Amino acid sequence: MANQKINMNTVWFKDAKGEGRIKSDNLQTQIAIPAPKGGSGDGAEPQQLLISSAVACYTMTLAYMLDKSKVPVSGFFMDTEGDVAPGDQLSITHRPHVVLKSDATKDHVNLVENLVLKAEENCHIGQLLIKAGVPVATQGTVSIDNEDDLTSNYIEENGFEW
Known part of the structure; x- marks a missing residue:
């Protein structure tokens, strides 16, 4: 497998209370130093970005595995909790909820x-974090669709803009 190059562009405005932007082909986000550390807090902080990488990797890995297994998936959603203990010790817990179609067995x-x-075992970012001493746990739920459209309800309850 050939090396993959990922190019990102970054710009920062003003001092520590300022803000920055990160951009690449399919990503654009605002970054800022957290308010408790003297920054504005008006953007994603490094720990959020790190956890979001773990979330994206796990989500895409699970979606791929579900697709390859040919199970009748209606959709899935997930809450992830990152806990930063004193000394900046991070732990991550994913709580995916997979909703299967009504004909699932x-x-x-x-x-x-x-x-x-298994998705966590196959997620490269999660495995890198585990090797670095970050505990990563998964507590999943699987349910069968009963016409409640749980995925759409989750989207609405959590204010996703699609």
Whole structure:
């Protein structure tokens, strides 16, 4: 496999209370020093960016594994909690909820329960964090769609803009 180059551009305005921007092909976000550390807090801070990398990797890995397994997935959503203890010790817990279509079987549910755990083992970012001493845990839920459209409800409840 050939090396992959990822180019990013960054700009910073003003002093520590200022803000910056990071941009690459498919990413653009505002960054700032957290207010408790003397910054404005008006953007993503490094720990949020690190956790978001773990979230994106886990999500895409699980989506790929679900697709390859051919289970009847309606959708999935996830809450992730990052805990920063004194001394900047980070831990991450993913809580995915996979919703299967109404024709899913108990075998499908069992397979997805296993895939929810295996996704972390196959997520490169999560594995890098674990090697660096960051505890990463997964506590998944699998349910069968009962016409409640749980994924759309989650989107609405959490204010996602699509």
